[in-house]
Amino acid sequence: MHIDVLERYWLIAVGVTLGTFTAALLAGIFIFGLRTPSPVGRIDPTMIDQTEFAETGLRDMGNNRYEVYMLAQMWSFRPSEITVPAGAEVTFFVTSQDISHGFMVEDHDINVMLLPGQIARATTFFDEPGTYHIICHEYCGPGHHNMYATIIVEPATTADADTTK
Ligand code: CUA
Numbered sequence: 001m002h003i004d005v006l007e008r009y010w011l012i013a014v015g016v017t018l019g020t021f022t023a024a025l026l027a028g029i030f031i032f033g034l035r036t037p038s039p040v041g042r043i044d045p046t047m048i049d050q051t052e053f054a055e056t057g058l059r060d061m062g063n064n065r066y067e068v069y070m071l072a073q074m075w076s077f078r079p080s081e082i083t084v085p086a087g088a089e090v091t092f093f094v095t096s097q098d099i100s101h102g103f104m105v106e107d108h109d110i111n112v113m114l115l116p117g118q119i120a121r122a123t124t125f126f127d128e129p130g131t132y133h134i135i136c137h138e139y140c141g142p143g144h145h146n147m148y149a150t151i152i153v154e155p156a157t158t159a160d161a162d163t164t165k
Contacts, residue, residue, distance in 0.1 A: 039115075039118040039119055039120060040093075040119050040120070040121040041118075041119040042117050042118055042119065043095060043117055043119060044117060045095070045096065045097045045098070045116040045117040048071065048097050052069060052093070053069055053071055053093075053095060053097075055069065056069045056070055056071050056078050056079055057069060057079050057082070058079075058082045058083075058084070064085065064087055064088050064089065065088070065089045065090075065091075066084055066088055066089070066090045066091070067090075067091050067092075067093065068082055068090060068091070068092045068093065068094075069093050069094075070092060070093070070094045070134075070149070071094070071095065071096075071097055072094060072095070072096040072097070072101040072103065072114045072136065072147075073096065073097050073098050073101075074098055074099065074140060074141055074143060074147075075136070075140065075141065075143030075144060075146055075147040076147060076149075077134060077136075077147070077148070077149035079149070080149045080150065081149060081150045081151075081152065082149075082150075082151055082152070083151075083152040083153075083154060084126055084151065084152075084153055084154070085153070085154050085155075085156045085157065086126065086127060086128065086129045086153050086154065086155055086156040087125070087126070087127055087156050088125070088126050088153070089123065089124075089125050090123065090124060090125075090126060090151075091121060091122070091123040092105075092110065092120075092121065092122050092123070093119055093120070093121055094112070094114055094119070094120050094121075094122075095114060095115075095116070095117065095118060095119045095120065096114040096115060096116045096117075096118075097116065098116060099116065099140055099141070100113065100114065100115055100116070100138050100140065101113075101114040101136045101138055101140050101147065102114065102135070102136045102137035102138035102140075103120065103122075103134060103136070103137075104134070104135045104136075104137045105124060105132060105133075105134050105135075105151070106132045106133045106134070106135065107132055108124040108125075108126070108132065109124055110122040110124050111137075113138055114138075126151065126153040128153065129153045129154060129155045130153055131150060131151070131152055131153075132150070132151045132153065133148050133149070133150055133151070134148060134149040134150070134151065135147075135148050136148065
């Protein structure tokens with residue numbers, strides 16, 4: 001079969017490109033452990049007070065690790081503000097109690113969609129002191145643009161540093 005030389009180059013270029021993408025995908029999964037965000041549990045959004053989300057807020061797990069249980073609703077997050085020391089590893093457990101919302105943490109690698117009753121889990125590190133916002137980035141009605149929460153990262157104190165030993 002005759003293949004024109006230019007066409008041959010294009011076929012090679014396409015093959016190399018596909019091979020590179022496939023290798024990147026496999027390396028991401030098997031070497032770097034990348035996973036698509038997926039729900040880690042379900043609750044009945046009409047019975048929040050009988051779930052672990054009845055008490056929202058920050059939980060200190062020791063060694064500068066924290067868990068945050070957070071609820072999204074039209075048009076706010078609960079709690080609306082949390083404070084952690086610099087260097088904290090924070091795992092968020094978030095769900096919505098009414099409609100679909102978004103959950104994006106400014107300057108950090110968290111970007112998930114919140115669906116009523118589905119629990120989303122995401123972990124990140126807050127290394128740099130400062131103020132960061134959690135933003136709802138799924139349109140959820142007339143108050144959507146006002147739907148955010150705040151994370152305050154305080155400079156680590158000696159006491160915090162000691163807990164990392
Ligand atoms: Cu909640 Cu937009």
